[in-house]
Amino acid sequence: MSQYTVAVIGGTGPQGKGLGYRFARHGHDIVLGSRAAEKAEAVAIEVADRLSEVEGAGTARGANNADAIAAADVVLLAVPYDGHDELVASLPLAGKTVISCVNPLAFDKRGAHGRIINGGEGSAAESAQKLQPDASVVGAFHNVAAPALWGEDDFLDEDVIVIGDSVDGKQVAIDLAAAVTGRPGIDGGKLRLARVLEPFTAVLISINRKYKTHSGIRVTGLGH
Amino acid sequence: MSQYTVAVIGGTGPQGKGLGYRFARHGHDIVLGSRAAEKAEAVAIEVADRLSEVEGAGTARGANNADAIAAADVVLLAVPYDGHDELVASLPLAGKTVISCVNPLAFDKRGAHGRIINGGEGSAAESAQKLQPDASVVGAFHNVAAPALWGEDDFLDEDVIVIGDSVDGKQVAIDLAAAVTGRPGIDGGKLRLARVLEPFTAVLISINRKYKTHSGIRVTGLGH
Numbered sequence: 001m002s003q004y005t006v007a008v009i010g011g012t013g014p015q016g017k018g019l020g021y022r023f024a025r026h027g028h029d030i031v032l033g034s035r036a037a038e039k040a041e042a043v044a045i046e047v048a049d050r051l052s053e054v055e056g057a058g059t060a061r062g063a064n065n066a067d068a069i070a071a072a073d074v075v076l077l078a079v080p081y082d083g084h085d086e087l088v089a090s091l092p093l094a095g096k097t098v099i100s101c102v103n104p105l106a107f108d109k110r111g112a113h114g115r116i117i118n119g120g121e122g123s124a125a126e127s128a129q130k131l132q133p134d135a136s137v138v139g140a141f142h143n144v145a146a147p148a149l150w151g152e153d154d155f156l157d158e159d160v161i162v163i164g165d166s167v168d169g170k171q172v173a174i175d176l177a178a179a180v181t182g183r184p185g186i187d188g189g190k191l192r193l194a195r196v197l198e199p200f201t202a203v204l205i206s207i208n209r210k211y212k213t214h215s216g217i218r219v220t221g222l223g224h
Numbered sequence: 225m226s227q228y229t230v231a232v233i234g235g236t237g238p239q240g241k242g243l244g245y246r247f248a249r250h251g252h253d254i255v256l257g258s259r260a261a262e263k264a265e266a267v268a269i270e271v272a273d274r275l276s277e278v279e280g281a282g283t284a285r286g287a288n289n290a291d292a293i294a295a296a297d298v299v300l301l302a303v304p305y306d307g308h309d310e311l312v313a314s315l316p317l318a319g320k321t322v323i324s325c326v327n328p329l330a331f332d333k334r335g336a337h338g339r340i341i342n343g344g345e346g347s348a349a350e351s352a353q354k355l356q357p358d359a360s361v362v363g364a365f366h367n368v369a370a371p372a373l374w375g376e377d378d379f380l381d382e383d384v385i386v387i388g389d390s391v392d393g394k395q396v397a398i399d400l401a402a403a404v405t406g407r408p409g410i411d412g413g414k415l416r417l418a419r420v421l422e423p424f425t426a427v428l429i430s431i432n433r434k435y436k437t438h439s440g441i442r443v444t445g446l447g448h
Contacts (some may be wrong), residue, residue: 010390015346016255041248045368047227048382084446110416111413111414113414113416113417113419114419115342116343116345117344119340119343119344120340120341120344121340121344140305144275145445149407150362156442157445158444158445161431163427163430164305167343172362186431187430187431187433187434187435188427188430188431189335189336189426189427189429189430189434190334190335190337190430191335192337193423193426193430195337195423195424196338196420196424196426197427199417199420201383202413202420203412203413203417203420203421204443205411205413206387206412206414206417207413207443208445210413211410211411211446213446213447214445215445215446216443216444217442217443217444218438218444218446219378219428219440219441219442220381220439220441221369221381221382221432221435221437221439222431222435222439223437
C-alpha cells in the first residue's frame with residue numbers, strides 16, 4: 001500500500017480534521033491547511049497529540065493552504081460549498097491529485113437536500129476540475145460522518161465510493177480509503193457521478209435525524 | 225406486519241416481476257399489471273409456479289393495468305422512464321399508495337448516469353406525484369438488482385431506503401421492504417430526495433461493471 005503526504009484544505013473543519021487524523025493514524029503524513037497558518041498549526045497539534053501513542057502513525061502539521069499544497073502529492077478538499085469555487089480557483093493545484101469530499105447541501109424545513117449545480121449537470125467535484133484543468137480531481141469520502149472520524153474505533157464500518165475520470169487519481173483515493181474503513185475504496189465510475197454521491201449525504205442526514213444515529217453506507221455484493 | 229395486495233405496473237419486466245415475486249413469497253398478494261392482460265397472466269403463472277412450494281406465500285395473478293390497480297391497495301410503478309409520464313397520467317391512481325422504483329438513467333460511452341429532470345429539480349417520483357395529486361407517491365426499491373430478486377436466496381443482503389412526503393405511504397413501503405431484505409425499509413426523508421436515490425443506481429451499475437457483481441447498499445449505524 002502506498003504512503004502519501006496529504007494536504008487537507010479545510011483542515012480545521014470537522015470533516016478535514018477527522019479525515020486527516022484517519023489518514024495519519026494509518027501511516028500517511030498530513031499537512032492541515034487553512035487560510036491562516038496558526039489556526040492550522042493549532043489543530044495539527046491536537047491531531048498529533050492523539051497520534052502520539054499510535055504505532056506506525058504518520059506526522060501531522062499545519063500550514064497555510066499554499067504551503068500545505070506545495071508539501072503534498074495529494075490534496076483533500078474538505079471545504080464548505082459556500083465560497084468553494086473562489087477558493088479552489090485560488091489554490092496552486094496544477095499537477096496534483098485532488099480529492100473532493102465537498103457536499104453542496106441546503107437545508108430548509110423539509111430537511112437536507114442537494115443544491116442544484118449547473119442546472120443539474122454539475123457537482124462540486126466537476127466545478128473543481130473545470131477550475132483546475134491541470135489537476136486530477138476525483139470524488140470520495142462524501143458520506144463519512146465527522147463524529148465517527150474523530151472517534152476511537154480503529155476503522156469505520158462503512159465503504160468509501162470513489163469516482164473520477166483519472167484512473168491514477170482514483171487509485172490514490174482508493175488507497176487512502178483503507179485508512180478510514182480498513183478496506184480499499186470502491187471504484188464507483190466517472191467524475192460526473194459526483195452529482196449523485198454529493199447529495200446522497202442529504203439522505204444520510206435525514207436518516208441520522210430520524211434514527212438518532214451516524215449512518216453510513218456499505219456496498220454489498222463485493223465479497224468483503 | 226401488515227399484509228398488502230400490490231398491483232405491479234411493469235409487472236412483466238425484470239424489476240417488477242422480481243419485486244412482485246419477493247412480495248408474494250413473503251405473504252403479500254400481487255397482481256402483475258401490463259397493457260395486455262394476457263402478457264401479465266403468463267408472467268403471473270411463472271411467478272405462481274415458483275411460489276407453489278413456498279409456505280405462507282401470497283397469490284400471484286395478472287391483469288391489465290387498470291384492473292390490477294382496481295384490485296390493489298398499493299401500486300408499484302416498475303416501468304421504464306421512457307413513456308413514464310404519459311403512462312402514469314393515464315392510470316387510475318387516485319387514493320392509492322404508489323411506490324415508484326423508476327430509475328431515469330441514460331447510458332453513453334462513459335457509462336450510466338442520471339437523466340436531468342426539470343433542470344435538476346425533479347425526479348420520476350416527483351413527476352408521478354404531480355401527475356397524480358390524489359395519490360400518495362413514495363420512492364423505494366430503486367437500487368435492488370433484478371437478478372438477485374429472481375434468485376433463490378430467502379432475502380437479499382441489502383437495505384431499501386424509502387423516501388416520501390406521506391408518512392403512511394412510507395410505512396407501506398417500509399413494511400414491504402421486509403419481504404425483500406428481511407428488515408424493514410429505512411426512512412430516508414422527503415420525496416424530493418428521489419433526485420438522489422434514482423440516479424444512485426448509476427453508481428451501482430458502474431460498480432457492477434467494474435467488479436462483475438450485483439451490488440447493493442446497506443445503511444450502517446442502525447444496529448441491524
